[in-house]
Amino acid sequence: xxxxxxxxxxxxxxxxxxxxxxxxxxLAAEYPGARTELDHRDAFELLVATVLxxxxxxxxxxxxxxxxxxxxxDAAALAGAEEAAVTDVVRPLGMGPTRARxxxxxxxxxxxxxxxxxxxxQAALEALPGVGRKTAHxxxxxxxxxxxxxxxxxxxxxxxxxxxxxxxxPRAVEEDVIARVDADGRGGSAEDLTLLGLRLILHGRRxxxxxxxxxxxxxxxxxxxxxxxx
DNA sequence: ATCCCGAGGG
DNA sequence: CCCTCTGGAT
Numbered sequence: 190x191x192x193x194x195x196x197x198x199x200x201x202x203x204x205x206x207x208x209x210x211x212x213x214x215x216l217a218a219e220y221p222g223a224r225t226e227l228d229h230r231d232a233f234e235l236l237v238a239t240v241l242x243x244x245x246x247x248x249x250x251x252x253x254x255x256x257x258x259x260x261x262x263d264a265a266a267l268a269g270a271e272e273a274a275v276t277d278v279v280r281p282l283g284m285g286p287t288r289a290r291x292x293x294x295x296x297x298x299x300x301x302x303x304x305x306x307x308x309x310x311q312a313a314l315e316a317l318p319g320v321g322r323k324t325a326h327x328x329x330x331x332x333x334x335x336x337x338x339x340x341x342x343x344x345x346x347x348x349x350x351x352x353x354x355x356x357x358x359p360r361a362v363e364e365d366v367i368a369r370v371d372a373d374g375r376g377g378s379a380e381d382l383t384l385l386g387l388r389l390i391l392h393g394r395r396x397x398x399x400x401x402x403x404x405x406x407x408x409x410x411x412x413x414x415x416x417x418x419x
Numbered sequence: 420a421t422c423c424c425g426a427g428g429g
Numbered sequence: 430c431c432c433t434c435t436g437g438a439t
Contacts, residue, residue, distance in 0.1 A: 226424090239424090246423040246438065283423090283437040291426095321426045341425080390424045 204414035206352035209373035213381065215408045216388040223387045225251055227331045227380065232307035233264055233299070237292050239327050240319050245282055253278055264305040267296035294318040309333040330383035337379070338363045338386045343393025350397060350415035 226242065229235040234254070241250045256278050261267040267275070275289035282288055298317040299305055307328070308314060314325035326339035338344070340359040348354045354365035370377045370385070396407050410416040
């Protein structure tokens, strides 16, 4: 530790925006599983896995995807699947048959609207059942190589605390974060940006919570201008 | 009782 | 923007 670290001291001016490279690497070490989550053979698998990730505690999706894709390897197969059979495979994720219906419906949408292929188009993706802005961003960022960041309330809050933006508008937050990553830019691939987004969400829910952030347990505390502030 | 890596509808 | 849905895990 430097000689003087007392917050608010004259010789200790406010930290500037957290270095994006250091944030990314710290979060990467903290949440390595996010990379596995994006590791899929094709866009169909990634899309289904991402849809399954919604509203799930912890990332258990990769527990079921091997069986799932072994039985139904593409949209056409899943579109014709028996709901009960899919439910059995997906059951550990919770929500009973709901998730099975969701991904079967998604597969049918893919078949009907896009011949079973996954479109690289934000609006077309969001038109598919079960796919919203966040899922479409993850897919297009991780698979199709677009520099996109899905911004929810957690990402917005973290971005503000890290000094990356002052905005509450998700579009502006996304823009500001991407600008920051570019500015600090070390290895800012589209996939890295997607991973950063997923990890920011995780970190926001687990550590950098809205009410009482656990700065004492935060791996970003040494670069975060808001550490110890709240 | 509360929480999830949202989506869809009003 | 706010609300609901939906079920298992902790």
